[in-house]
Amino acid sequence: MYHSEKRDFRRMTVETNAKISVNGVELAVTCVDLSSTGARMISQSPTGLADGDKGIVEIQSGGGHTAPLEADFTVIRVSDVDDHKEEVAVRFDEVR
Numbered sequence: 001m002y003h004s005e006k007r008d009f010r011r012m013t014v015e016t017n018a019k020i021s022v023n024g025v026e027l028a029v030t031c032v033d034l035s036s037t038g039a040r041m042i043s044q045s046p047t048g049l050a051d052g053d054k055g056i057v058e059i060q061s062g063g064g065h066t067a068p069l070e071a072d073f074t075v076i077r078v079s080d081v082d083d084h085k086e087e088v089a090v091r092f093d094e095v096r
Contacts, residue, residue: 011035016062020047020073020088022055029088031059034069038076038091047086049078057090070096 011033018031018041027047033040039059053075058068073090081087 016060018057018059020055020057020090022049022053034059036092038073038089040087040089042081043086043088045084045086047078047088049075049086049088051075051077054093072096 012035014031014034016031018029018039020027020029020041027043029041029043029047031039031041039057041057055073055075056070057073058070060068071092072094073092075088076091077087077089079087079089
């Protein structure tokens with residue numbers, strides 16, 4: 001299979017519930033993009049996160065017998081999107 005992306009790891013488009021925890025604060029988000037090295041998530045409201053923040057993410061598998069993915073992360077980008085939503089891109093530091 002030909003892989004033309006510039007990234008070293010393929011990304012998968014997904015739409016699944018996720019939870020991020022930073023400094024004891026939990027936020028519900030939707031994971032929209034996932035790879036072996038990170039994820040991109042959408043929050044329905046401002047998160048207060050900034051580049052370099054560290055936390056834990058739990059991404060739901062979508063059901064069945066597969067456990068959620070849990071990982072320590074570092075925020076690499078926070079961007080405003082439509083209707084006061086935010087896009088949060090993270091790099092996985094360690095998958096649990």
